[in-house]
Amino acid sequence: xxxxxxxxxxxxxxxxxxxxxxxxxxxxxxxxxxxxxxxxxxxxxxxxxxxxxxxxxxxxxxxxxxxxxxxxxxxxxxxxxxxxxxxxxxxxxxxxxxxxxxxxxxxxxxxxxxxxxxxxxxxxxxxxxxxxxxxxxxxxxxxxxxxxxxxxxxxxxxxxxxxxxxxxxxxxxxxxxxxxxxxxxxxxxxxxxxxxxxxxxxxxxxxxxxxxxxxxxxxxxxxxxxxxxxxxxxxxxxxxxxxxxxxxxxxxxxxxxxxxxxxxxxxxxxxxxxxxxxxxxxxxxxxxxxxxxxxxxxxxxxxxxxxxxxxxxxxxxxxxxxxxxxxxxxxxxxxxxxxxxxxxxxxxxxxxxxxxxxxxxxxxxxxxxxxxxxxxxxxxxxxxxxxxxxxxxxxxxxxxxxxxxxxxxxxxxxxxxxxxxxxxxxxxxxxxxxxxxxxxxxxxxxxxxxxxxxxxxxxxxxxxxxxxxxxxxxxxxxxxxxxxxxxxxxxxxxxxxxxxxxxxxxxxxxxxxxxxxxxxxxxxxxxxxxxxxxxxxxxxxxxxxxxxxxxxxxxxxxxxxxxxxxxxxxxxxxxxxxxxxxxxxxxxxxxxxxxxxxxxxxxxxxxxxxxxxxxxxxxxxxxxxxxxxxxxxxxxxxxxxxxxxxxxxxxxxxxxxxxxxxxxxxxxxxxxxxxxxxxxxxxxxxxxxxxxxxxxxxxxxxxxxxxxxxxxxxxxxxxxxxxxxxxxxxxxxxxxxxxxxxxxxxxxxxxxxxxxxxxxxxxxxxxxxxxxxxxxxxxxxxxxxxxxxxxxxxxxxxxxxxxxxxxxxxxxxxxxxxxxxxxx
Numbered sequence: 085x086x087x088x089x090x091x092x093x094x095x096x097x098x099x100x101x102x103x104x105x106x107x108x109x110x111x112x113x114x115x116x117x118x119x120x121x122x123x124x125x126x127x128x129x130x131x132x133x134x135x136x137x138x139x140x141x142x143x144x145x146x147x148x149x150x151x152x153x154x155x156x157x158x159x160x161x162x163x164x165x166x167x168x169x170x171x172x173x174x175x176x177x178x179x180x181x182x183x184x185x186x187x188x189x190x191x192x193x194x195x196x197x198x199x200x201x202x203x204x205x206x207x208x209x210x211x212x213x214x215x216x217x218x219x220x221x222x223x224x225x226x227x228x229x230x231x232x233x234x235x236x237x238x239x240x241x242x243x244x245x246x247x248x249x250x251x252x253x254x255x256x257x258x259x260x261x262x263x264x265x266x267x268x269x270x271x272x273x274x275x276x277x278x279x280x281x282x283x284x285x286x287x288x289x290x291x292x293x294x295x296x297x298x299x300x301x302x303x304x305x306x307x308x309x310x311x312x313x314x315x316x317x318x319x320x321x322x323x324x325x326x327x328x329x330x331x332x333x334x335x336x337x338x339x340x341x342x343x344x345x346x347x348x349x350x351x352x353x354x355x356x357x358x359x360x361x362x363x364x365x366x367x368x369x370x371x372x373x374x375x376x377x378x379x380x381x382x383x384x385x386x387x388x389x390x391x392x393x394x395x396x397x398x399x400x401x402x403x404x405x406x407x408x409x410x411x412x413x414x415x416x417x418x419x420x421x422x423x424x425x426x427x428x429x430x431x432x433x434x435x436x437x438x439x440x441x442x443x444x445x446x447x448x449x450x451x452x453x454x455x456x457x458x459x460x461x462x463x464x465x466x467x468x469x470x471x472x473x474x475x476x477x478x479x480x481x482x483x484x485x486x487x488x489x490x491x492x493x494x495x496x497x498x499x500x501x502x503x504x505x506x507x508x509x510x511x512x513x514x515x516x517x518x519x520x521x522x523x524x525x526x527x528x529x530x531x532x533x534x535x536x537x538x539x540x541x542x543x544x545x546x547x548x549x550x551x552x553x554x555x556x557x558x559x560x561x562x563x564x565x566x567x568x569x570x571x572x573x574x575x576x577x578x579x580x581x582x583x584x585x586x587x588x589x590x591x592x593x594x595x596x597x598x599x600x601x602x603x604x605x606x607x608x609x610x611x612x613x614x615x616x617x618x619x620x621x622x623x624x625x626x627x628x629x630x631x632x633x634x635x636x637x638x639x640x641x642x643x644x645x646x647x648x649x650x651x652x653x654x655x656x657x658x659x660x661x662x663x664x665x666x667x668x669x670x671x672x673x674x675x676x677x678x679x680x681x682x683x684x685x686x687x688x689x690x691x692x693x694x695x696x697x698x699x700x701x702x703x704x705x706x707x708x709x710x711x712x713x714x715x716x717x718x719x720x721x722x723x724x725x726x727x728x729x730x731x732x733x734x735x736x737x738x739x740x741x742x743x744x745x746x747x748x749x750x751x752x753x754x755x756x757x758x759x760x761x762x763x764x765x766x767x768x769x770x771x772x773x774x775x776x777x778x779x780x781x782x783x784x785x786x787x788x789x790x791x792x793x794x795x796x797x798x799x800x801x802x803x804x805x806x807x808x809x810x811x812x813x814x815x816x817x818x819x820x821x822x823x824x825x826x827x828x829x830x831x832x833x834x835x836x837x838x839x840x841x842x843x844x845x846x847x848x849x850x851x852x853x854x855x856x857x858x859x860x861x862x863x864x865x866x867x868x869x870x871x872x873x874x875x876x877x878x879x880x881x882x883x884x885x886x887x888x889x890x891x892x893x894x895x896x897x898x899x900x901x902x903x904x905x906x907x908x
Contacts, residue, residue: 103803107404108447110799111491114400115451117792119484120462121393123474128386131276131367131379136218139314140176142360144168144307145372149355150613152675153630153715155373156359159303162296163334164358165210168309171330174323177216177310181281182208182293183376185731186571188761189283190258191246199246202571202764206259206283208290209237214270216310217279223253224268230286237268237284259285261760275469278367278379300335300356301342301613301690306376315362327358342613342689344628373712382778392789395537397487399793401494402530403800404440440496441489448488465784467777527804528840534797535844535881536851541793542877543852544859545786547869551860552779554867555710556772561669561703562605563645566740567768568747569604570754572732585757586637589736592753594746596737599643600722601636602729605707606771609634609717610729615687616676625677629686632707633718635727638662640719641702643737644768651682651700654721662721666696670704672716691726709775710865735768743767794881798888801837805889808833826894833893834886841885845878 132138144165145158162180169178184206191199214226214237221229222240229237236257243252243266252266264285273280287293296302313319332347335356339346350356361370368383455475463470474480572582582600589598603609609632616625634640638654646653649670654662666686673681681698688694704714720726738746747765754763773780816829824832853869860866 103806104443106799106803108443108450110403110796111400111444111447112450112454113792114397114796115447115484115487115491116454116458117789118393118397118487119451119455119475119480120459121389121396122483123470123480124462124466124468125386125390125393126479127276127468127470127474128368128381131381132278132363134274134276135363137310138364139362140311141217141363142309142311142315142320143363143366143377144309145359145361145370146303147355147357147359149353150349150630151354151626151628154355156371157303157374158306158361158372158377159374160305160307161300161303161338162293162305163298163300165305165307165309167330167334168307168358172323172326174311174313174319175309176312177212178307179210179213179216180287180293180305180307181210181213182287182290182305184208184259184285186764187259187283188261189246190261190760192256192258198760200760200762201245202762203242203282205281206285207281208287208293209281209284210287213284213308214268216308219273220271222269222271223251226268229268230284232267233286233288234262234264235267235286236264237270238266239270239282240272242282243269259283262289264289278363278377280379298338298341300331300338309360315360315364320360320362324358324360331356331358343615343687343693344613344689385778385782389785392541396789396792396796397491399534399537399796401491402534403796403803404444404491405494405497406527406530406800406804437493437496441492444488444492447491448484451484451488465781465788467781531797531801531804531837531840532844532847534793534800535841535885536848538790538793538797539845539848539877539881540852540855541786541790542880543848543874544856545783545790546873546877547852547856547860547867548779548783548786550867550873551863552776552783554865555776555779555863556769558710558865559705559772561647561705564769564772566738566743567644568736568738568743568750568765569607569768569771570734570736570750570763570765572600572734583637586734588753588757589734589750592746592749594739594742594749596739597639597643598737599637599639599735601634601640601733601735602722603634603731604733604735604768604771605644605705606768606775607733608731609707610727612688612690612727614718615689616678617685617687619678619684621679623677623679626675629672629676629716631672631716631718633720635720635722635724635729637722640735641667643735645737646705646719647703648700649703651698653700654719660723662699663723663725664696665699665721665724667700667702667719668698669702669714669717671714672718673701675716688726694724694726696720696724696726706772711863713864794884798884801885801888802891805833805837805891805893808836830890830893834889837889838882838885841882842878845874845881849874849878 135141143158144160145156146160147156148154160180165178165180168175186202186204187206189201189203189206193199209230211228211230214221214229219226222243224237229235236259238246238252238257246252246257247255247266252269255266256263257266258264270284293305296304311319311323332350336346339349346356366377366380368381368386370380372380452475456472459470459472459475462468586598586600589595611630611632614629614631615627616629618625636654638656640646641648641653648667651667653667654665668676668681678684678698681701684698686696686698688696702719706714707717736746736750750765751763754761812833816833819829819832853874856869860869
């Protein structure tokens with residue numbers, strides 16, 4: 085029976101090549117897209133499943149609220165980890181990491197040029213870190229490798245990069261000119277690891293962490309714990325309920341040192357809650373506002389991609405079903421003859437289902453080829469590094485086969501169960517009573533569904549694109565263009581050397597201005613609490629202000645094009661005259677409540693109650709993304725020495741159009757002045773662009789998904805238009821003989837389909853508006869969805885649909901009526 089079914093399927097393929105190829109192609113594209121999206125979703129959901137005891141490991145976080153600022157973070161203070169381990173027997177181990185940002189790594193070999201690279205995957209780590217995660221070691225002992233100061237554990241990849249095939253154990257390597265001894269090599273971590281590192285340096289080396297061992301305010305370390313039992317929701321809730329007592333017992337003393345009564349603030353509604361985030365759900369399960377974990381995913385986005393993948397496959401299945409219903413009455417003659425010759429209904433059902441499954445499995449093979457060929461492009465679009473072997477995993481293959489079977493069954497269900505139930509006489513009577521194919525209402529509904537999905541995706545991709553463009557161009561108070569930035573990596577810590585290097589940069593003709601600063605907008609800032617003075621105004625001002633700041637020279641404002649709207653900037657001589665000056669942004673002035681900020685004073689408890697006078701107010705500008713509202717910010721002069729950070733950047737404003745020449749001249753000067761560090765650079769507008777990588781990927785992927793949905797929908801529409809023209813051959817011939825024009829016949833054939841597309845637009849518009857409005861709510865600054873966006877999407881959809889069906893309509897209208905009538 086199976087052999088017979090396959091022969092009949094091949095015979096039908098020969099007889100109806102166009103419709104069969106459209107069916108197989110559409111389903112193959114849908115399956116390939118779903119296959120790749122499924123691989124992506126499975127990869128995102130597989131994070132950290134390789135870690136032993138993953139169900140017992142948690143990231144420690146904080147749920148904070150101070151005044152208007154609040155959010156979840158995995159940034160924690162140095163004393164929290166040791167305190168958790170000491171006070172709570174439920175916790176077996178605790179370990180901290182300290183991110184070193186960009187670091188110059190140098191390996192010296194006698195008689196050879198040193199290997200020097202900028203690296204951004206170096207961390208200080210407690211001794212227990214490797215043991216807590218139980219990462220496999222290729223060399224060295226995980227429990228003792230980081231016991232001593234100035235020791236380092238390398239990843240397998242870095243060991244080969246710096247030491248080749250030789251064993252690195254006992255060898256020396258330099259980090260920012262400090263010598264370390266290699267005590268271990270860890271096996272490379274999988275791509276689905278939340279924690280990623282290439283260098284683990286002993287935490288005891290970093291005195292800054294030890295110096296802040298008292299502070300519950302300095303949130304510069306990440307803390308991990310391993311519980312004695314699995315981290316079930318009930319156990320975590322019970323353990324977290326004990327943490328407030330610990331916070332109230334130990335944190336207030338730290339806040340008292342900077343003049344803040346933490347207990348009073350907590351009574352007023354502020355929060356300092358310690359949380360535990362299970363590692364098994366950390367990648368997709370936590371909406372963190374502040375974190376140094378760069379590998380975290382977006383659970384909502386992953387679910388959305390999964391839904392879109394399902395819709396694309398469903399669209400392909402709709403093509404299957406649509407053509408099956410359209411051509412069902414053409415197969416009725418075959419069913420009638422078979423029934424007349426004694427075929428049973430079960431045999432007919434088996435025949436149609438086997439035929440449909442045969443075509444769907446053919447599409448499955450083609451889909452695998454398409455998925456394999458396009459996997460590198462898909463990796464580029466998603467920023468992933470998934471391998472071809474992932475497509476062949478049992479889980480992915482199983483899901484692919486299941487979807488193929490479902491698609492085949494959906495495509496074959498209608499002819500199998502609808503036509504096979506009729507009696508022979510009824511079949512031939514129905515054949516004579518219809519010239520439009522079976523169940524036109526079902527077909528029309530499926531066409532509307534296809535284009536409603538396509539138009540919704542089109543509108544979604546358009547809104548994401550417009551919001552992305554708005555984000556990249558939204559820079560009031562800051563001129564991002566033509567600003568070249570270089571991480572100095574603490575290579576010129578002495579002010580005299582830094583200023584000398586800046587002066588030599590200014591001698592490059594392409595450089596208009598140059599400035600040195602600790603941080604830069606889009607890269608980061610220093611944050612701490614300040615106390616505004618009441619002054620002589622009657623209205624009360626804010627007592628404690630969370631302020632993000634930059635420590636800069638006098639040319640920072642001019643180099644970045646910051647607009648001063650009140651008062652002045654720093655004096656241009658870079659002298660000590662501005663050592664007590666501060667420039668605030670509009671947001672800081674507003675939240676403080678000063679009526680006239682110029683001349684007012686701020687106190688910084690974090691540096692022995694250092695005092696600063698407001699000399700200027702700058703226009704608000706975005707330091708990060710437009711997802712969050714512009715926060716209070718300040719610029720301090722570097723002569724104040726009010727704080728120290730690891731960050732150090734040089735910014736150059738270049739003459740427009742001279743970027744290439746300026747880069748080459750700056751590189752030459754760098755290699756002469758700082759030979760022990762590699763030259764690295766970026767541009768400020770590109771740095772801002774990097775903040776929106778998630779949105780850029782979403783815009784690109786949505787565009788691709790929209791194109792696929794339209795392609796699949798148009799395939800089906802093309803086939804239906806061709807079939808309709810075929811069914812109405814006699815009618816078209818008669819109309820032409822009676823004088824109908826080509827335009828009239830084309831309009832006659834196209835209008836029914838265009839009505840369906842217009843109906844799809846009406847259905848899709850409110851759906852797309854609702855979901856995109858929900859997405860835009862994630863941004864503090866966003867575009868407004870205008871009516872013309874929906875109008876443009878509608879016109880594009882109608883145009884694509886008309887081009888699809890117009891070809892078949894015009895072809896039918898141009899046919900010789902004599903041949904048409906003779907064939908009838």
